[in-house]
Amino acid sequence: MPEDKWSRWLNEERWGDQAGPFQAALNSVRDRILGLAELKPGATVVDLGAGTGLLGLQAARQAKREGTVVLVDVSRDSLASAQSDANVGCERFAVGDALHLPLISGWADAVVIRSVLIYIPDRLAAAHEIARVLRPGGRFVAYEPINRRMEQIVDMTGFEDVRDAYQAAMDKNTLTNFAEDDLVEAFRGAGFTSVEIVEDDSRFPVRGKEWAHGFRYGAPAGYNAFDMLLTARISPERADEFLGHGERLLGDEWRVWRCPCVYLIAVR
Numbered sequence: 663m664p665e666d667k668w669s670r671w672l673n674e675e676r677w678g679d680q681a682g683p684f685q686a687a688l689n690s691v692r693d694r695i696l697g698l699a700e701l702k703p704g705a706t707v708v709d710l711g712a713g714t715g716l717l718g719l720q721a722a723r724q725a726k727r728e729g730t731v732v733l734v735d736v737s738r739d740s741l742a743s744a745q746s747d748a749n750v751g752c753e754r755f756a757v758g759d760a761l762h763l764p765l766i767s768g769w770a771d772a773v774v775i776r777s778v779l780i781y782i783p784d785r786l787a788a789a790h791e792i793a794r795v796l797r798p799g800g801r802f803v804a805y806e807p808i809n810r811r812m813e814q815i816v817d818m819t820g821f822e823d824v825r826d827a828y829q830a831a832m833d834k835n836t837l838t839n840f841a842e843d844d845l846v847e848a849f850r851g852a853g854f855t856s857v858e859i860v861e862d863d864s865r866f867p868v869r870g871k872e873w874a875h876g877f878r879y880g881a882p883a884g885y886n887a888f889d890m891l892l893t894a895r896i897s898p899e900r901a902d903e904f905l906g907h908g909e910r911l912l913g914d915e916w917r918v919w920r921c922p923c924v925y926l927i928a929v930r
């Protein structure tokens with residue numbers, strides 16, 4: 663059976679041939695999330711939308727054998743990949759949806775997330791479900807990019823149709839239809855006693871080549887910026903033309919690409 667789309671994207675497509683700097687950037691996001699979650703040995707932790715295990719496998723090293731870390735994801739193949747890297751003994755794996763977590767109420771000391779709320783259209787329902795599985799006083803920590811403010815589009819001169827299409831598509835894509843206030847509102851609405859956000863920037867080194875790769879593969883099929891243009895009636899040929907233009911414009915010089923992001927810390 664072919665790998666599912668999430669696993670294929672996580673394992674093969676997302677970085678092109680520049681995995682090193684991206685993995686280093688993700689490791690630092692991971693360490694910050696887990697630090698904010700204040701995990702102790704013996705902790706009960708959920709890594710929601712765990713993918714190939716970025717957060718959950720490291721959380722297991724902190725919770726140690728006496729803890730339990732449940733990695734939940736809709737992607738069976740991503741979890742299989744995470745399971746093959748697990749080495750503490752307290753990791754558990756569950757295929758499941760964020761809106762129906764396979765956990766009893768009040769079980770978790772902490773729920774951690776990286777870049778998952780962006781894929782969930784009903785973020786208030788997700789916040790309620792996270793509140794359900796946390797014990798009173800339990801901590802939720804998420805990192806989410808605010809793609810609405812990402813500098814996706816380079817020089818639009820001569821591509822006003824592309825710019826307008828991208829703007830129109832933003833409100834229809836879960837990756838781009840929200841800002842930090844919407845996240846805060848969802849978690850307050852779900853009854854968390856405190857909800858705090860820390861604004862930051864993720865920074866990635868790019869040349870034209872990496873920018874073009876990110877435009878097409880920065881998210882799985884159906885979500886990425888290239889597919890947003892197609893859903894907004896830009897032809898594949900025109901989208902390719904735009905991508906080629908942007909790539910040539912940025913050229914071979916390395917620069918730092920900024921993506922606004924937030925850490926959200928909520929206490930149940």
Ligand SMILES: C[S@@+](CC[C@H](N)C(=O)[O-])C[C@H]1O[C@@H](n2cnc3c(N)ncnc32)[C@H](O)[C@@H]1O
Pocket residue numbers: 668710711712713714715716717734735736737740758759760761775776777778781782
């Ligand atoms: C950007 S990846 C992040 C993976 C992992 N957290 C990481 O940091 O590498 C998003 C993950 O969310 C998962 N996902 C998307 N929608 C989901 C849902 N409704 N419930 C659970 N997982 C979901 C995907 O399968 C994917 O593994």
